[in-house]
Amino acid sequence: MSGSALSFTLIWAFFGFVVAGAAAFALLQGLGRLRVTQHAYEDAPATHREKTGTPTMGGIAFVVALVCAWAAHPAPLFGELVLLVVLCATIGAIDDLMKIRNGANRGLRARTKLLATALAAAIFLREISGHPALPAPDTIAHIGRVWLLVPHWLWLLLGICAIVGTIHAVNLTDGLDGLAAGAMIPPLAAFAFIGAVMHVTAAWVGAAVGAGACLGFLIFNRHPAKLFMGDTGSLALGALLAATAILTGEMLLLIVIGGVFVAEALSVIVQVSYFKATHGRRVLRMSPLHHHFELGGWEETKVTARFWAASLLCSLVGLAIAR
Numbered sequence: 001m002s003g004s005a006l007s008f009t010l011i012w013a014f015f016g017f018v019v020a021g022a023a024a025f026a027l028l029q030g031l032g033r034l035r036v037t038q039h040a041y042e043d044a045p046a047t048h049r050e051k052t053g054t055p056t057m058g059g060i061a062f063v064v065a066l067v068c069a070w071a072a073h074p075a076p077l078f079g080e081l082v083l084l085v086v087l088c089a090t091i092g093a094i095d096d097l098m099k100i101r102n103g104a105n106r107g108l109r110a111r112t113k114l115l116a117t118a119l120a121a122a123i124f125l126r127e128i129s130g131h132p133a134l135p136a137p138d139t140i141a142h143i144g145r146v147w148l149l150v151p152h153w154l155w156l157l158l159g160i161c162a163i164v165g166t167i168h169a170v171n172l173t174d175g176l177d178g179l180a181a182g183a184m185i186p187p188l189a190a191f192a193f194i195g196a197v198m199h200v201t202a203a204w205v206g207a208a209v210g211a212g213a214c215l216g217f218l219i220f221n222r223h224p225a226k227l228f229m230g231d232t233g234s235l236a237l238g239a240l241l242a243a244t245a246i247l248t249g250e251m252l253l254l255i256v257i258g259g260v261f262v263a264e265a266l267s268v269i270v271q272v273s274y275f276k277a278t279h280g281r282r283v284l285r286m287s288p289l290h291h292h293f294e295l296g297g298w299e300e301t302k303v304t305a306r307f308w309a310a311s312l313l314c315s316l317v318g319l320a321i322a323r
Contacts, residue, residue, distance in 0.1 A: 003194045007018060009208045013192075016065045016212030018262035023061035024220045028227045031055035036096075039105055040229050042127030043301075054225060057096050058217065059233015063089045065213040066240070069205060076133030080124060081243045087120040088167060088239040092231030107231070114164065117235065121163035124243065125156050135200055136249025142322065147249065162251050167238030169261035170270055172288045173307075174234040176300050177223035179290060181214040182308045184237050186315035187257045188214065191244040194253075194322055203247040210240045223301050260307055264288045 031037070038056040063086060070082045096109035107296055108116070131151070138155040141148040150158070174180035188211035195204030214237070220227040229237075245254040255262055267289035274283045285295040291302045
């Protein structure tokens with residue numbers, strides 16, 4: 001990355017940091033007054049009960065940052081990326097509001113949320129298909145100078161799976177103060193770098209703004225959290241990460257760069273499958289994976305720090321592969 005490209009990236013990251021930080025501060029005041037607050041998950045570790053009453057839906061800050069960035073720099077495909085993020089954030093907001101109204105963690109049904117996010121993914125992929133600004137159509141990976149192309153129908157199917165899978169993996173990861181926001185910074189920074197190298201401005205700017213926004217949000221979300229992102233934020237961030245991977249033609253690399261989110265999702269799949277197959281036995285103390293370590297005696301801040309470090313390592317490995 002050249003010096004000018006690095007400066008461009010840092011400017012947009014700083015933009016995201018400032019806008020999301022300011023939006024999060026405003027949301028902290030407003031959501032608290034409106035009693036838009038979190039209810040502790042019934043099956044979570046006992047230490048999480050004290051989190052009840054913390055303002056939620058702070059993920060609106062991510063949407064504000066991206067919409068403002070798009071308004072300031074409406075690059076090709078950036079509008080489509082922002083549309084996907086807005087659609088998924090809206091689904092998450094509906095889920096959050098239902099949980100608040102019901103007085104418990106009873107929001108949208110899992111099937112409803114799955115279908116809604118799949119529809120949002122299909123709309124996004126339909127909008128970018130055949131777009132002249134898409135540098136790697138029907139490409140799912142780059143191996144050196146070789147581009148791995150697949151039939152268009154398979155690209156669409158894999159794209160929907162990538163978006164929906166990433167969205168729900170990030171949603172599962174958002175279970176500790178600062179965990180999802182902090183773990184999201186290295187992957188977004190990695191895709192900002194890839195977007196810069198490939199000259200995909202939408203992915204480049206979107207990922208840079210997203211990384212900066214996560215850092216700004218962490219001011220209020222780090223332990224002890226004063227503001228939660230809610231499903232509004234986790235679904236928006238998952239959509240953003242997957243979209244940047246698709247726009248750069250690096251769908252498969254998302255598995256490596258987003259390794260922490262993949263591990264969290266797999267831990268739930270393995271736990272549930274094994275529990276059903278063995279009629280009640282468990283592989284982990286609790287899933288997702290971060291709760292397993294919590295129940296093993298790790299402090300919440302230690303789990304978060306280790307997962308952040310793992311996310312950074314996964315992103316560096318992914319960048320090494322991308323080269």
